[in-house]
Amino acid sequence: PKDASAADKDKAKQKAQEILAQIKAHPDQFAQLAQQDSQDPGSASKGGDLGYFSPGMIAGGKAFDDAVFKMKKDEISDLIQSDFGYHIVKVTDVKPSVTKPFDEVKDSIAKDLKAQLATKAFSDDSEGFTSTVYEQSKSLQPAADKYKLQIQTATVTPQPSSALPPDSPLNNPKFLAAVFANDSAKDRNNTQAIDVGNNTLVAAHVTDYKPAAVPALAAVKDAVRQKVVAQQAADLARKEGEAKLADLQKSKSTQGFSSALKVSRSDAQGVPPAALSAIYKVDAQKLPAYVGVDLGADGYAIYRVNAVVQPAPTDAQRLASAQQQIASVNAQAEAESYLDAVRTRSKVKMYGSLDNPQSGE
Incomplete structure (x- = not known):
């Protein structure tokens, strides 16, 4: 871990140096040693294979990229240290960057230029x-x-x-x-x-x-009456729903439910967010389970959870790429927030554009 003690870091480094020595002595056993000793959950089972990647795609950060992209085919690195620990890399192949034909990228270039000019x-x-x-x-x-x-x-x-x-x-x-x-x-x-x-x-x-100002009663009494009636109706619906939920939890009945739907965070199938959040809190070891959710003006809903399907393992490269993208978005948001804060505190007033000195003051 990044915040490990000095003693733990020294122990990890010593272990990594021992592995490096074995790899340098037996380069053909890299995959076997990776399966045996690597702690990377995405690549260890694949003999350390990361597939093809470009700068910024692997979560090792700048230190990792700086070391790896100077290496040649079949070269084995020394220890590379990043926030994730120590890495040993063997470059098995290198694909040079390719310049795409202009016809393939002109629309993208035009879009980027328009965005820059608009900005x-x-x-x-x-x-x-x-x-x-x-x-x-x-x-x-x-x-x-x-x-x-x-x-x-x-x-x-x-x-x-x-x-x-x-x-x-x-x-x-x-x-x-x-x-x-x-x-x-x-x-x-x-x-x-x-x-x-x-x-x-x-x-x-x-x-x-x-x-x-406090409005006159005559002006708001109808709205107040409607609000009170709606609130009382919602209270009655919740009490009736909670009683029905208690009965279902005892009887495990399937009566009154619609046909089953397979839902996920990315495809809720029309299930309201509040209900989906409650459904995902169900203990997967205690199925079938019943969930009651107060949906306010939409009433009280009861859901029967029949099964929980585990997602497929996330591809390591795809996950690393997503992490890089999220980090980039966060960095941009932080920069914009900082700029907004500086503008708010600043007493400087700007007039005109620097491109036209005569309009400046």
Whole structure:
């Protein structure tokens, strides 16, 4: 382990050096020794065979790549240390990188170039948009005219609304905080340009503000009545469902259930997420099992788990590739978060684009 004690690391290194000495003495026994001594769950049973791979595909990291991709065919490495321990590598074959014909990659290149140009255009326009809504703070019209945008009107509350999609810009906490700040709600200045993700900036201008107030009973009594009736109905459904669940757990009956479905995390077959989560908590050693789930407005559901099917073993190379991709996504997200934090703390204001010195200030 990466956090092992110095003594344990020394012991592991000594063991690895002993294995390396055996391999150097008997290169033809590499696969046999790998099956005997390797602790890599993906390749040990295959005699250490990792298959063909490119830089970044194996989870050993930069140290692993730096050592392996300098090696030649049939060469055996010295000990390579990474966060996963000590590695001994024998290169059995090398495939040189191949340049693909232009016709095969031109669509991909065009897509990448368009994405790069769009990113640059968005960055340039973002600076100008941010400056315009700040400098001409009493109206959004100048920014709308300059960037050919349509001003839209919406009513918002300080907290995200369930009536809107969760990813709606109008439900963004940073945006709502800016709208209800005194500078916006009372002084009627434009909000700053808010980055709500997905390369989207939003600015708002408050035209009417109503502080929170307790409504008259006559105005809300029908809605209150409906809510109370719905709540009581849900409570009764839950109690009846729990009683039915208890009976089924005793009788192990199959009466009243639909035909069996095979579900998975990636293919829920219409089973609600809350129910799927409860189903996956069932003890596979105690089947059949019955699961009851309160689905709120959708009632109380009971599921009968007949069998648990174990997934096929994950291919080691595919898993390593997925780990690399996830690490890349996490690194990008962390970088974006850091950049957002720096922008938030910074008192620097940018005007125009560096590509046009006359527009800078």
